[in-house]
Amino acid sequence: MPRDTTDPGAGRHTPDIPDPAVAGPAALPAPPPERAGPPDPSGPAAPRGYRAVFAVREFRAVFAAHLLSLLGVVVSELALTVLVYDLTSSPLLSALTFALGTLPYLVGGTLLGGLADRYPARRVLVTCDLVCAVCVAVMVLPGTPVAGLLGLRCLVAAVSPVFTGTRMAALTDILGEGELFVLGRSLLRIVSQGSLLAGFGVGGVLLTVVSPRGAITLTVATFLCSAALLRFGTRDRPARAKDGDGASLLGESLSGARLVLGHRRVRALLLLFWLPPMFVVAPEAVAAPYADEIGVGPAALGLLMCAMPVGHIASELYAGSALRPRTRERIVLPLAAAGLLPLVVYALTPGVAGAAAALVVTGASSAYVIGLDQWFVAAVPEELRGRAMTLLTAGLMTLQGVGMALTGLAAEFFPVHGVVAGAAVLGTLCLLPLVAEVRATAPGAGAGARTEVRDGEDRQVPHG
Numbered sequence: 001m002p003r004d005t006t007d008p009g010a011g012r013h014t015p016d017i018p019d020p021a022v023a024g025p026a027a028l029p030a031p032p033p034e035r036a037g038p039p040d041p042s043g044p045a046a047p048r049g050y051r052a053v054f055a056v057r058e059f060r061a062v063f064a065a066h067l068l069s070l071l072g073v074v075v076s077e078l079a080l081t082v083l084v085y086d087l088t089s090s091p092l093l094s095a096l097t098f099a100l101g102t103l104p105y106l107v108g109g110t111l112l113g114g115l116a117d118r119y120p121a122r123r124v125l126v127t128c129d130l131v132c133a134v135c136v137a138v139m140v141l142p143g144t145p146v147a148g149l150l151g152l153r154c155l156v157a158a159v160s161p162v163f164t165g166t167r168m169a170a171l172t173d174i175l176g177e178g179e180l181f182v183l184g185r186s187l188l189r190i191v192s193q194g195s196l197l198a199g200f201g202v203g204g205v206l207l208t209v210v211s212p213r214g215a216i217t218l219t220v221a222t223f224l225c226s227a228a229l230l231r232f233g234t235r236d237r238p239a240r241a242k243d244g245d246g247a248s249l250l251g252e253s254l255s256g257a258r259l260v261l262g263h264r265r266v267r268a269l270l271l272l273f274w275l276p277p278m279f280v281v282a283p284e285a286v287a288a289p290y291a292d293e294i295g296v297g298p299a300a301l302g303l304l305m306c307a308m309p310v311g312h313i314a315s316e317l318y319a320g321s322a323l324r325p326r327t328r329e330r331i332v333l334p335l336a337a338a339g340l341l342p343l344v345v346y347a348l349t350p351g352v353a354g355a356a357a358a359l360v361v362t363g364a365s366s367a368y369v370i371g372l373d374q375w376f377v378a379a380v381p382e383e384l385r386g387r388a389m390t391l392l393t394a395g396l397m398t399l400q401g402v403g404m405a406l407t408g409l410a411a412e413f414f415p416v417h418g419v420v421a422g423a424a425v426l427g428t429l430c431l432l433p434l435v436a437e438v439r440a441t442a443p444g445a446g447a448g449a450r451t452e453v454r455d456g457e458d459r460q461v462p463h464g
Contacts, residue, residue, distance in 0.1 A: 058235065117239060264441055
């Protein structure tokens with residue numbers, strides 16, 4: 001997935017905003033009036049639910065580009081891992097190739113996040129796709145050394161959060177900030193989960209008929225097609241950041257991260273995005289050792305790996321199509337608080353059926369994010385939206401990587417089933433105070449709300 005931009009564009013900078021270290025943790029600017037996207041469908045004949053999102057022409061282009069980029073990323077990851085192993089015969093370097101898909105997210109999201117607001121979104125998205133295409137094309141060259149392959153992998157991963165954050169912010173322009181935005185984000189997440197199920201299968205089949213470099217070559221085309229869809233299928237809108245004193249990109253990126261993390265409400269919402277996935281990756285990180293522990297083969301391992309994405313996809317489709325917006329918001333905190341508890345069953349060392357059932361239920365709890373999206377977009381001022389969403393993506397990927405690493409480390413010293421159950425208990429204990437914090441900072445919730453009103457953050461979360 002793409003990132004980076006060209007024209008340095010004179011004079012764009014982060015608006016003058018009080019430093020939260022001086023003015024207090026809630027010193028974000030008052031959000032400007034909402035930029036209206038397409039109105040939510042109404043009337044008996046108008047399309048509803050996900051059909052209403054696909055009725056927006058620009059979203060169809062974004063959706064198709066997202067699908068192509070995802071397939072390219074998944075296939076290239078698998079093929080590159082095989083290529084590195086073929087060249088080195090090193091399991092460590094092969095595993096490192098996968099790890100490098102998440103580790104650079106923090107660097108890219110923190111240091112390059114200003115791109116998402118500094119330049120027009122379409123330019124950023126197209127340039128990111130082109131950067132990815134070039135990186136993958138260089139990977140294919142026979143003379144590229146292993147160190148070069150890993151470096152290019154890092155570059156693709158570093159620009160990924162910029163692409164994702166910019167696209168998330170652009171969706172508020174394409175779909176508005178209400179129901180269509182929530183459902184559009186939901187569709188992109190569903191495709192992401194589906195790519196985990198289909199992408200590796202497609203990549204595996206592809207590698208039986210072409211070489212790893214041949215499979216990687218095909219992904220160049222997916223990135224180029226994605227760039228073309230975004231360039232010709234979406235409108236060219238102005239940058240979010242206002243003209244000013246020409247602050248540096250690094251300064252804009254770091255100040256944006258500081259302001260976002262310094263705001264109590266936004267910080268709590270970010271943590272609610274980040275913490276559940278950090279713990280929920282535990283059973284996937286040790287799926288192979290667990291399968292070995294209970295004495296099952298590769299087919300059962302595949303079932304365990306697929307169970308959680310299946311639960312996630314099914315629950316999100318149901319929440320997006322069958323639940324009203326107010327209901328989706330009501331289930332956010334209960335699902336976030338209790339979503340890890342089904343994994344406690346691992347303490348009993350269940351067989352494949354019991355473990356798969358627990359994983360499906362845990363995956364289904366991810367439906368809380370569909371309501372959390374609306375809270376987040378309502379809490380972040382428009383001129384910081386790109387940087388906030390870039391930071392959201394960077395933190396999400398980074399903490400998932402940390403969660404996987406810590407799970408693997410713990411499994412070196414403790415039984416695998418105990419590690420998964422322990423992660424579920426520890427994660428729940430961490431989430432309970434966070435859920436209380438999110439509730440306390442909600443608009444109209446006492447002191448938290450008074451702080452936001454003082455700083456102009458008194459917009460209510462839409463319920464319709």
